[in-house]
Amino acid sequence: MAKGNGTTPDNRRGVQHAEGTAAVLAIGTANPSGVIVPQEQFTDEFFRVSNSDHLTHLKEKLKRICNKTGIEKRHFHLTEEMLRDHPEFLDRELPSLEARIEIIATAVPKLAELAARKAIAEWGRPATDITHLVFSTYSGWRAPSVDLQLASLLGLRPTVSRTILSLHGCYGGGRALQLAKEIAENNHGARVMVACCEMTLVCFAGPDGGNLVGHALFGDGAGVAIIGAGPFAGGEHPMFEMVAATQTTIPKTEYALGMQVTGGGVDFHLAIQVPTLLGQNIQQCLVDAFRLVFGDNIDNLTWNDMFWAVHPGGRPILDNIETVLKLDPGKLAASRNVLREYGNMSGATIVFVLDDLRRRCKDQLPEWGALLAFGPGITIETIVLRSPRSLSEYNTDDIKSN
Numbered sequence: 001m002a003k004g005n006g007t008t009p010d011n012r013r014g015v016q017h018a019e020g021t022a023a024v025l026a027i028g029t030a031n032p033s034g035v036i037v038p039q040e041q042f043t044d045e046f047f048r049v050s051n052s053d054h055l056t057h058l059k060e061k062l063k064r065i066c067n068k069t070g071i072e073k074r075h076f077h078l079t080e081e082m083l084r085d086h087p088e089f090l091d092r093e094l095p096s097l098e099a100r101i102e103i104i105a106t107a108v109p110k111l112a113e114l115a116a117r118k119a120i121a122e123w124g125r126p127a128t129d130i131t132h133l134v135f136s137t138y139s140g141w142r143a144p145s146v147d148l149q150l151a152s153l154l155g156l157r158p159t160v161s162r163t164i165l166s167l168h169g170c171y172g173g174g175r176a177l178q179l180a181k182e183i184a185e186n187n188h189g190a191r192v193m194v195a196c197c198e199m200t201l202v203c204f205a206g207p208d209g210g211n212l213v214g215h216a217l218f219g220d221g222a223g224v225a226i227i228g229a230g231p232f233a234g235g236e237h238p239m240f241e242m243v244a245a246t247q248t249t250i251p252k253t254e255y256a257l258g259m260q261v262t263g264g265g266v267d268f269h270l271a272i273q274v275p276t277l278l279g280q281n282i283q284q285c286l287v288d289a290f291r292l293v294f295g296d297n298i299d300n301l302t303w304n305d306m307f308w309a310v311h312p313g314g315r316p317i318l319d320n321i322e323t324v325l326k327l328d329p330g331k332l333a334a335s336r337n338v339l340r341e342y343g344n345m346s347g348a349t350i351v352f353v354l355d356d357l358r359r360r361c362k363d364q365l366p367e368w369g370a371l372l373a374f375g376p377g378i379t380i381e382t383i384v385l386r387s388p389r390s391l392s393e394y395n396t397d398d399i400k401s402n
Ligand SMILES: CC(C)(COP(=O)(O)OP(=O)(O)OC[C@H]1O[C@@H](n2cnc3c(N)ncnc32)[C@H](O)[C@@H]1OP(=O)(O)O)[C@@H](O)C(=O)NCCC(=O)NCCSC(=O)/C=C/c1ccc(O)cc1
Pocket: 061, 064, 065, 066, 068, 069, 138, 169, 170, 203, 213, 217, 257, 258, 259, 266, 267, 268, 269, 270, 271, 272, 273, 274, 275, 312, 313, 314, 315, 316, 317, 344, 346, 374, 375, 376
């Protein structure tokens, strides 16, 4: 055993850990450009392409639901031409999983690449400086999977450490960000790319009584964030510090949200109780997470004095959270805007919300904020965010202003 060369286990630990709290350093988003459907036309289009106009009862119901979503338009990768080539996508009883996998295996990493290139351009460092990749999707059905394809498309280094998160649904973005925080803070110099890409093509089917709400809500998109902890270098610009993070599962709610892989595609289930269950549990999740940072001083916190990045799972979810936390109208504007412009893009949505928030508020964000994402479980991801007051808080020698 070498002694006296300074490489004791404790010294190595000091070298391996980062110097500070992990932060979001750059964000990029992308949506399929081909099919953009205004929500007011969605029902007619959907019933026409699925040859279901005779199901008048379901059609009227979907129209009622679409009117209540708070969505104005959504983007989709699936085209009518694809549907003509694959009529089996309309019928859950017909085998179609393999054909769906064939399409998304290429389409998902390509859309993620578009978002990732925007994030890398904003970050300002070469793609080869990315040390870790965490990819979240409900469309990763092969090995090697879309994470490896994205790494190849971007020319990431062969030693990039890849993790794929599958089927977390709408809390996938929150989970990936929490994982990136752990990686960045525990590995000196690590730069973690979080890539979330969702395409409804795996879930698409003709209308039946059980899937109307999902058809009214979900859209396609990719959100990429680059995460790192200090010291910062090369013009890096921390925008959201991730100060503390928790995951909570609401007991006995497994029934409420779910995905099921079948030979005919992925079935999803959204129980009518979800908005109420989230409203009843969100406050405790926030208290638990903020107590990690503020201890007993948490009583001095006012939710209204913070900024909010909430996964817009559905309009009533945002309404309930606003009511329970007594938030002023406008506090959830970023979430409502993303819902309006893109619908619920499952795990990718929260990255869009962060993007909207930083554009909307520029340098005027309050110091403290909260990120909330939820999905099957029911699982709630909570992250305590902090907007840096000024770059001088950091090792400024290393930061050149962008
Ligand atoms: C737009 C909705 C559907 C309706 O708005 P509303 O203010 O509740 O309006 P209404 O109370 O008038 O309801 C309109 C109609 O919708 C019906 N409805 C109202 N929720 C329902 C309902 N979950 N079922 C089935 N009928 C309903 C409701 O019964 C009613 O039917 P009808 O009386 O015949 O007009 C709204 O409730 C809503 O957005 N709900 C969805 C909330 C939700 O669960 N979001 C998912 C959160 S978690 C997440 O983001 C993703 C998880 C995920 C999971 C799987 C994946 O594959 C991917 C992702």
